[in-house]
Amino acid sequence: MYRIEINNLTKYYGDNLVxxxxxxxxxxxxxxxxxxxxxxxxxxxxxxxxxxxxxNEGDIKLDGVSIHDSSFSANELYKRIGIVFQAxxxxxxxxxxxxxTLAPRKVHRTxxxxxxxxxxxxxxxxxxxxFANSYPEQLSGGQQQRVAIIRAMANRPDVxxxxxxxxxxxxxLIGDVLSVIKDLRKKGMTMLIVTHEMSFARSVSDRVCxxxxxxxxxxxxxxxxxxxxxxxxxxxxxQRIIEAGRL
Amino acid sequence: MNLKRxxxxxxxxxxxxxxxxxxxxxxxxxxxxxxxFILRAVITSSGQWPRIKAQFFSMxxxxxxxxxxxxxxxxxxxxxxxxxxVIAVWALLLAVFRSLHGPWFAPxxxxxxxxxxxxxxxxxLLLVLLFGFGIPALQIPGLxxxxxxxxxxxxxxxxxxxxxxxxxxxxxxxxxxQRSAAKxxxxxxxxxxxxCILPQxxxxxxxxxxxxxxxxxxxVALLSVLGVRxxxxxxxxxxxxxxxxxxxxxxxxxxxxxxxPMARFTDYITKRDRQRRLxxxx
Numbered sequence: 354m355y356r357i358e359i360n361n362l363t364k365y366y367g368d369n370l371v372x373x374x375x376x377x378x379x380x381x382x383x384x385x386x387x388x389x390x391x392x393x394x395x396x397x398x399x400x401x402x403x404x405x406x407x408x409n410e411g412d413i414k415l416d417g418v419s420i421h422d423s424s425f426s427a428n429e430l431y432k433r434i435g436i437v438f439q440a441x442x443x444x445x446x447x448x449x450x451x452x453x454t455l456a457p458r459k460v461h462r463t464x465x466x467x468x469x470x471x472x473x474x475x476x477x478x479x480x481x482x483x484f485a486n487s488y489p490e491q492l493s494g495g496q497q498q499r500v501a502i503i504r505a506m507a508n509r510p511d512v513x514x515x516x517x518x519x520x521x522x523x524x525x526l527i528g529d530v531l532s533v534i535k536d537l538r539k540k541g542m543t544m545l546i547v548t549h550e551m552s553f554a555r556s557v558s559d560r561v562c563x564x565x566x567x568x569x570x571x572x573x574x575x576x577x578x579x580x581x582x583x584x585x586x587x588x589x590x591x592q593r594i595i596e597a598g599r600l
Numbered sequence: 601m602n603l604k605r606x607x608x609x610x611x612x613x614x615x616x617x618x619x620x621x622x623x624x625x626x627x628x629x630x631x632x633x634x635x636x637f638i639l640r641a642v643i644t645s646s647g648q649w650p651r652i653k654a655q656f657f658s659m660x661x662x663x664x665x666x667x668x669x670x671x672x673x674x675x676x677x678x679x680x681x682x683x684x685x686v687i688a689v690w691a692l693l694l695a696v697f698r699s700l701h702g703p704w705f706a707p708x709x710x711x712x713x714x715x716x717x718x719x720x721x722x723x724x725l726l727l728v729l730l731f732g733f734g735i736p737a738l739q740i741p742g743l744x745x746x747x748x749x750x751x752x753x754x755x756x757x758x759x760x761x762x763x764x765x766x767x768x769x770x771x772x773x774x775x776x777x778q779r780s781a782a783k784x785x786x787x788x789x790x791x792x793x794x795x796c797i798l799p800q801x802x803x804x805x806x807x808x809x810x811x812x813x814x815x816x817x818x819x820v821a822l823l824s825v826l827g828v829r830x831x832x833x834x835x836x837x838x839x840x841x842x843x844x845x846x847x848x849x850x851x852x853x854x855x856x857x858x859x860x861p862m863a864r865f866t867d868y869i870t871k872r873d874r875q876r877r878l879x880x881x882x
Contacts, residue, residue: 403784405780405783405784427786428786431783431784431785431786432786435784436784438777438780438781438784440777442775442777442778442780442781443781444778444781444782444795444796444800445800446799446800446803455785455787455795456785456786456787459787459791459795460785460786460787460791461786504785505784505785508785508786
């Protein structure tokens with residue numbers, strides 16, 4: 354059985370076709386990277402998977418059960434599939450620890466002491482132990498993004514989705530965030546990652562999907578996709594990335 | 601050729617000499633004092649000045665009327681503070697109604713829109729007269745008949761419509777990503793509102809709300825048209841009896857004693873808010 358199974362997903366924004374018959378299967382403990390130029394539908398695909406945006410046709414299953422099945426309350430789905438955004442979206446009026454424990458306390462009814470204990474464990478694990486009582490704006494972008502990842506992890510999700518989490522960061526801050534993600538991979542986290550960091554995608558993923566015009570054009574192991582891409586459009590995309598010096 | 605050059609920083613450049621520092625200040629002080637003295641001389645030397653002084657600035661009259669005006673002013677302040685609390689809550693509720701999504705909440709949304717259109721579109725004075733005289737005249741059993749109560753209610757109704765729009769602008773100004781983040785964490789619409797959106801929204805609009813509070817403090821005086829014995833009414837009663845307007849000046853001084861510190865406090869909050877934003881942006 355697959356952890357996530359996306360079958361023939363089609364989505365329009367108005368008359369605009371954003372996702373065209375996309376199918377993708379992700380096994381447990383697998384890390385899948387989605388690459389492609391802006392507007393190719395990568396982020397929309399993630400947002401469909403945890404029901405942040407509705408889709409028109411097709412089906413998404415989590416552990417074999419459709420995400421629209423009545424046995425899934427919205428909370429249950431959000432608890433099991435975490436997502437981290439490009440712009441961190443931390444709550445600016447709450448301390449780091451409150452940002453992290455808000456959902457466990459309010460949504461999952463975990464006691465404050467228990468959720469804080471777990472939050473502090475995660476903070477310590479990712480080198481942010483000293484910042485539990487800081488406010489987001491007192492942190493660097495890289496630290497904020499790591500807090501956002503911890504916030505998603507605090508729900509103990511089965512799947513973590515990362516939507517261009519390093520796109521807004523200074524180059525020297527990207528490394529810390531990427532190493533957090535590599536740690537999560539070692540711990541066996543199932544992840545669906547949208548990224549523009551090709552060398553990162555190459556080293557962290559089990560599979561890479563290249564999206565273009567709302568479809569998965571090519572899906573292969575990172576070694577194969579980055580060194581011997583078959584589709585001419587994938588070749589063209591990677592050629593441009595190499596010319597820009599980003600691979 | 602590159603014509604761009606860095607803008608001079610306010611605190612950069614060479615240190616000012618003592619002369620450069622103090623001469624502008626000295627010139628300003630001398631000029632202001634000169635103008636004050638000239639105006640004073642012109643006003644007090646005019647033939648009308650004793651009459652003006654007796655009419656508006658009679659110390660005897662002010663001392664005589666002050667206790668009554670002060671007592672009336674107590675009514676103003678009480679009405680003001682109670683109204684502030686009720687408006688803060690009621691207006692927030694209206695703004696929340698208006699920002700709710702989904703067909704279930706359509707009645708609340710529509711109610712809020714109609715309410716705001718209605719009460720923001722009518723003059724406060726008209727509402728005060730309508731409520732303050734109209735409702736007690738109905739003599740409905742079980743309803744309070746005090747003009748003060750209904751007049752204050754009218755002020756609350758009217759100002760809530762404005763305050764609600766201020767809150768709404770604050771809610772709209774909270775970045776959409778905050779809602780997405782809250783939703784993705786599994787928070788319900790209500791939890792998102794209470795834990796994520798409203799705290800940020802209120803912080804966004806606190807300076808504007810304080811500004812409304814200053815305006816309300818003065819407009820409470822509208823209740824004097826109902827015969828409520830507030831500061832303005834007490835002053836008018838004295839004026840009607842003695843044809844001396846010093847009592848109104850006494851009331852004016854009391855209003856300023858509250859509104860000016862309040863305005864400074866608003867400035868302070870606004871400045872702090874701006875600094876916080878600049879800090880957050882850098």
